Amino acid sequence: MISARQLEVLSTVIEVGTTARAAELLAVSQPAISNMIRHTEDLVGFPLFMREHGRLTPTKEALHIAQEAQHLFMQQKRIDNIIDELRGGTVGRLSIIATPSVGHGVLPRVLSQFLKTRPKLQLSIELGSMDEIIRKLGSGRVDLGLSITPPRHSAVSVREIANGQLMCACPADHELALQDVISISSLNHVSHISYAARTPLGQAIDTLFSERGLERRYFCEVRHTATALEMVRNGLGVALVDSFAVIGSHGDTIAVRQTRPSLPLKLHGLTSNMFPTTNLTMQFQRFLSDYLKSHDGHAGTDGADTGSL
Template sequence: MINARQLEVLSTVIEVGTTARAAQLLNVSQPAISNMIRHTEDAIGFPLFKREHGRLIPTKEALHIAQEAQHLFMQQKRIDNMIGELKGGTVGRLSIVATPSIGHSILPRVLGLFMQTRPKLKLSIELGSIDEITRRLGSGRTDLGLSITPPRLSAVHVREIGDGHLMCICPPDHELALMERVSVTDLNHVAHISYAARTPLGQTIDNIFSDQGLERRFFCEVRHTATALEMVRNGLGVALVDSFALIGHQTTSIAIRPTKPALPIKMHGITSKLFPTSNIAMQFQSFLSDYLKQEGAKAVT
């Protein structure tokens, strides 16, 4: 039967009218084109061209075959385009599970920029704990996890995407807003909104107090920095929040101060070792990392 290359030769000869011109377009010799046509006619059992005044005139059968072949060529072109788009990360599906402090703040902002050149990309966004992230990655239900706390499981790859800090936030008229740097232990003397001891952030802050021989005190316990941020916005007290949660947010309603000692944190991209990571997920990690570097440079300047 006729293969794709034979159809391509047939359609090209019909389009240009000579084997010499078809050979130029297909970058082969003229005898190769003539032989291909002859072999095709032998295979199908009827002629495809008549010769008139030095030109090849296609038969009705040849025209019918070439017309049908156009559908095949168009489908092949669509597939080639789709492969190129998938390679370029402009179509497909990206599934992300992020911890709430990332998912409520920086993730929508960065996705908005990322999607500007990828309007056909489909997204699935979930918020969850680091345990939920690792479960979903382990079962192949998500492409990428984003968390400040790195997982401890060996079944995932962990990449450091960006650097940040825990920052003290308070109402603009609060006494701590007068300080250039806020001592973490000073939070024991004000209305402190903080995190449960079993949470990673709570454990980090507890270690600071423990080093000073103190026990952390707070009047309101929350689980996520997004909750702490909104409570401070409404004048309920002061809190430590990660700097990622502050990127792109309106901060005129709060004062933001660095801490003493400094509390560095990192954002981690987490992918599965059990399932291949999609090209689009790798591209988004790099895009997010570049964005965080740019924002960090702005903060420095």
């Protein structure tokens, strides 16, 4: 069977007309080209060139083989391009499941930047609870999970992507918006929108309050940060939200302030231990980490009031 290299030598000699020029183009010696031609003729069982007065004239059979070989070369080039694109993360499919806080907040903004140099990339984006994230990672239906709360499950690997903190979001004309840093005790004296005690964020906030001998009081209970932010935007009260949810927020209806004491948070990337992590998934995690580091301390920019952030 003729190898791809033999076809390349045959086509090159036909194209340039001499073994010397073909050797130069292929970066080998002229005897190597001549030996390759003779060996190829032995394999096929008929002459590929007519040798007259030191010149090589391709036979009709050789021309026919070389013409068919062009299809192979084009396919090989296409495969090489695909491999380069896959190596660079510019094509393929990326499937992500995120908790609503991340999925409604920073994820769309990061993806808009990530896709600028990857127009052929296909995406699948879902929002789900931690149980759903673990289940879909374990079954191989998604490539990456994103959550502020790290799971403890043997089927999932956890990587810390970025550091964040709890912030206080309030209507821009709210009395608390006049302060650069808002004490969490102040939230018990205003219309406070907060999270159910059984939710991870609700538990973290309860711990923060109890460490100061306080009991968290709120008039409206929500489950997700996105819901809390929409209520704040509509002037219904103030809410503690993660800093990832307010990165790049547009508009001037919300003021975002630091809290006292601060509550550090982390964004975690979750991958399955049951299936190999794709190169594209690893690239997106690095891109997300770099994006969040570059926006650290700039939550609520692009028009939103950020106070002393």
